[in-house]
Amino acid sequence: MKTAIAEKKKKPGIGERAYKTLMKESTAGFVFCLPFILGFLLFILIPLLLSLYYSLCKYNIVGGAQFIGIQNYLDVFKDDKFWKALGVTGFYAVVSVPLRVIFALIVALLLVRDTKVTPIYRAMYYLPSLLGASVAVAILWKQMFAYDGLINAIFGLKIAWLGETDTAIWVLILLSVWQFGSSMLIFVSNLKQIPSSLYEAARVDGASGIQNFFRITLPLLTPTIFFNLVMQSINGLMVFASGQIITGGKPLDSTLFYALYMYNQTFAYNNAGYGSALGWVLIVIVALYTAILFKTKKFWVYEGGL
Amino acid sequence: MARKKRRKVIYHILTMLCGIIMIYPLIWMVCSSFKESGTIFLTASELIPRNATIENFINGWQGFSKVSFGVFIKNTFVVAVIAMALTVASSALVAYGLARLRFKGKNLLFALVLLTMMLPGEIVMIPRYLWFNKLGWINTYLPMTVPCAFAIQGFMVYQMKNFIEGLPRELNEAAKIDGCSYYSIFTRIILPLLKPAMGTVAIFSFINNWNDYMSPLLYLKNVPKYTVSLALKLFCDQSSTSDYGAMFAMAVVSLIPVILIFIFCQRYLVEGISTQGLKG
Structure with missing residues (x-):
């Protein structure tokens, strides 16, 4: 149909030809995607390459960069604080992410019926996850677990939650688990899509409620569980604001999150080169972790559709 | 029958109770902000203020370093609205390209979109800082707004792409037969239908930017330019000397826009989350 229109206009000058090219589907597709192409280059690829270069330099942002090869990377692996931060962050992610998914699933099962x-x-269960990322809630959390804060006052305890190395990290884990609401909503919408005919068929076969859950509900939810695990683990490994605001990595680095350590190295200790190296080590770790998670997918994620 | 009824009652009591425990910290914060500043921690286990006062709000609103809290709110609002508008516009363009047009390299592009979805902001935090430092963008709002014009938030593009793919393809075909170009199909047909998805994306973008803490922390150096989250953090650091009441009060104020969105746009929020994914 396009050609019919084009034929009406006879002489194909340069402008005409440019116009015709512009009207082609492939050009249009490219034009529409241009913002993303530029954005990816300007705000993701270039910064990443820049930091890859700086990770090979002695660099403190203000001064010039001095090339030192892989020295920063060698230093990373000899750095006790790096291992500490990695351990703290790993522990945080490994504990908080599954707890969050489990709570989300349990509450979703309770709230799926429509009364x-x-x-x-x-709304009540979802609200915390909507507000949880804000500084206001981080401040609230800090005051709740203060020595004279809400938790001690209610339970009549005298525990310095944020002052002890054993408890501080759990305060942050609790903040993360508290925000299970958005995962819960995803589960609710998935649960609603499971056709009731499956359950009816199971009932005819004499299946119990527990069998229903493990043979029908859970397998059909595994794609969502997988998706949640991947996204939330990545975010968990990247946790920054809550640590920076509530504990600042204290006490004794027991809540020193990796991103916080990276930030400190770059800005507080003026080691942008080293900070960049830390960043690249983390990128590799996250990539490997995600790849492994995807490899396990075929063993437990149901992909048959409904 | 009686047993069924009893189970129902137990279900409601339990769910309600756990729900209240979930939001109790928030209620406590709101109530505390109306207590006299000195009594907040003395009466931490009580909810209802003994002498309710709005003094904390008046004190908090004065801000610090001679900058009123209203300035921080205005700053945040301007940044969040600009970022939101740019995100919606750019994401809509890219989503249409990916959803409806055939061209070379499209699959690669979509893979990159998914990659940006998985790539958390924190991982490019320092690289981006170094880059913007080179560009001379430090202490401006540019690092928080300009990237939004380039659709690099994968989640937003993904959200709109899904929506466009759900629209009937016949609309496109019909428009093409009527002589519409691919561009006018977008402006005349897709855009008007895209409004619900745009609403969802707008809301998420606004909330993300309103809550954003890391970018202001990295890029803003003068107090008069601070956004709400950065100002609150400073409040928190200083409050060893000053009053907790004012801090709680301003924390409550900072949550008001998000709570309003929660109340009035819940449908969009829930839809956005339910159609997969989302951070937070």
């Missing part, structure tokens, strides 16, 4: 009040319930 008049369920929307209110869902």
Whole structure:
């Protein structure tokens, strides 16, 4: 149909030809995607390459960069604080992510039925995850677990939650688990898509409620569980704001998150080169972790569709 | 029958109770902000203020370093709205390209979009800082707004792409037969239909930018340019000397826009989350 229109206009000058090219589907597709192509180059690829270069330099942002080869990387692996930060962050992610997914699933199972009040319930459980990323909530959390804060006052305890190396990290884990609401909503919408005919068939076969859950519900949710695990683990390994605001890595580095250590090296200790190297080590770790998670997919994730 | 009813009652009581425990910290914060500043921690186990006062809000609003809290709110609002508008516009363009047009390299591009979805902001935090430092963008709002014009938030593009793919393809074909170009198909047909998805993306973008802490922390150096989250953090650091009441009060104020969105746009929020993924 396009050609019919084009034929009406006879002489194909340069402008005409440019116009015709512009009207082609492949050009249009490229034009529409141009913002992303530019953005990816300007705000993702270039910064990453720049930091790859700086990771091979002695560099403190203000002064010039001095090439020192892989020295920064050698230093990373000899750095006790690097291992400490990696351990703290790994522990945080390994504990908080599964807990979050489990809570989300349990609450979703409770809130999937539609009564008049369920929307209110869902809102109550969802609200923390909407507000949780804000500084306001981080401040709130800090005061709740202060020595004279809400938790001690309610339970009549005298524990310096944020002052002890054993407890501080759990305060941050609790903050993360508290925000299970958005995963819960995803589970609710997935649960609703499971056709009731499956359960009816199971009932005819005499399946119990528990069998229903493990043979029908859970397998059909595994793609969502997988998706949540991947996304939240990555975010968990990247946790920054809560650590920076609530504990600042203290006490004794027991809450020194990796991103926080990276930030400190770059800005507080003026080691942008070393900070960049830390960043690249983390990128490799996250990539490997994600790859491994995807490899395990075929063993437990149901992909048959409904 | 009686047993069924009893189970129902237990279900509601338990769910309600756990729900209240979930939001109790937030309620506590709101109530505390109305207590007299000196009594917040003395009466931490009580919810209702003994002498309710709005003094904390008045004190907090004065801000610090002679900058009123209103300035921080205005700054955040301007940044968040600009970032939101740019995100919606750029994501819509890219989403249409990926959803409806055939061209070389499209699969690669979509893979890159998914990659940006998995790539958390923190991982490019320092690289981006070094780059923007080179560009001379430090202490401006550019690092928080300009990238939004380039659709690099994968989640937003993904959200809109899914929506466009759900629209009937016949619309496109019909428009093409009527002589519409690929560009006018976008402006005349896709855009008007895309409004719900744009609403969802706008809301998420606004909330993300409103809550954003890391970018202001990295890029803003003068107090008058601070956003709400950075100002709150400073409040928190200083409050060893000053009053907790004002801090709680301003923390509550900072949550108001998000709570308003939560109340009035819940449908968009829930839809956005339910159609897969999302951070937070």
